[in-house]
Amino acid sequence: MKTAIYFHAGCPVCQSVEASLINAIDPKLYQVEQVHLGKQPQRIVEAEGLGVKSVPALVLDQQVLHINFGAALADLK
Amino acid sequence: MKTAIYFHAGCPVCQSVEASLINAIDPKLYQVEQVHLGKQPQRIVEAEGLGVKSVPALVLDQQVLHINFGAALADLK
Numbered sequence: 001m002k003t004a005i006y007f008h009a010g011c012p013v014c015q016s017v018e019a020s021l022i023n024a025i026d027p028k029l030y031q032v033e034q035v036h037l038g039k040q041p042q043r044i045v046e047a048e049g050l051g052v053k054s055v056p057a058l059v060l061d062q063q064v065l066h067i068n069f070g071a072a073l074a075d076l077k
Numbered sequence: 078m079k080t081a082i083y084f085h086a087g088c089p090v091c092q093s094v095e096a097s098l099i100n101a102i103d104p105k106l107y108q109v110e111q112v113h114l115g116k117q118p119q120r121i122v123e124a125e126g127l128g129v130k131s132v133p134a135l136v137l138d139q140q141v142l143h144i145n146f147g148a149a150l151a152d153l154k
Contacts, residue, residue, distance in 0.1 A: 004101075020137045024081075026103035060097045067142050 004030040005059045007047045009038045013070035014056040021067065022058070030060070037076050044076060081107040082136045084124045086115045090147035091133040098144065099135070107137070114153050121153060 006022050008014035018034070025032055035043050037055060047057070051064040054072050058065045083099050085091035095111070102109055112120050114132060124134070128141040131149045135142045 016140060017142065020140050021135070021142055024103055024106055024137060025101050026105075028103075029101055058098070060101060063093060063097050065094065065098055065144050067144050 002030050002061065004032045005050075006032055006034045006056065007037055007043075007052055007059070008034065008056045009071050009076055010036055011055070011070040013068050017056045017067050037073075041076065044073060048073060079107050079138065081109045082127075083109055083111045083133065084114055084120075084129055084136070085111065085133045086148050086153055087113055088132070088147040090145050094133045094144050114150075118153065121150060125150060 004025065006018065008018065022032060022034070035047070037044055037047060050059050050062075052059065052066075052073055054066055055070050055076070056067050058067060081102065083095065085095065099109060099111070112124070114121055114124060127136050127139075129136065129143075129150055131143055132147045132153070133144050135144060
């Protein structure tokens with residue numbers, strides 16, 4: 001089982017991506033951890049280190065996927 | 078079974094998204110159709126109509142997800 005991390009900020013764009021794409025990920029392949037950066041600001045540094053520039057973003061196989069655009073990471077600080 | 082359409086142009090960004098995210102979609106939920114707009118330019122109008130602005134893009138539940146950025150749709154014409 002691989003782990004995917006979905007970084008979001010509870011924004012409308014984030015929620016719509018969560019409702020569609022994140023729920024479409026095969027649970028046999030990935031365990032998806034959801035991280036709300038507004039509620040867990042201490043993890044912003046981790047997200048930055050992974051290459052996340054904006055939310056919503058999904059880190060899958062160490063690959064950062066920026067999906068649509070909700071907010072810049074810098075604006076969450 | 079719902080249908081998802083993955084619009085791409087064979088670009089490196091498109092290929093990396095395909096290798097990770099598209100293959101991670103639960104086949105029990107979605108049948109993913111892959112459309113190479115470089116090879117099927119007649120479908121650019123269809124993509125535009127769905128709201129696709131750039132590739133790679135995944136249309137899931139009629140929701141357009143622009144994932145990272147490979148090329149603008151306008152540049153494929």
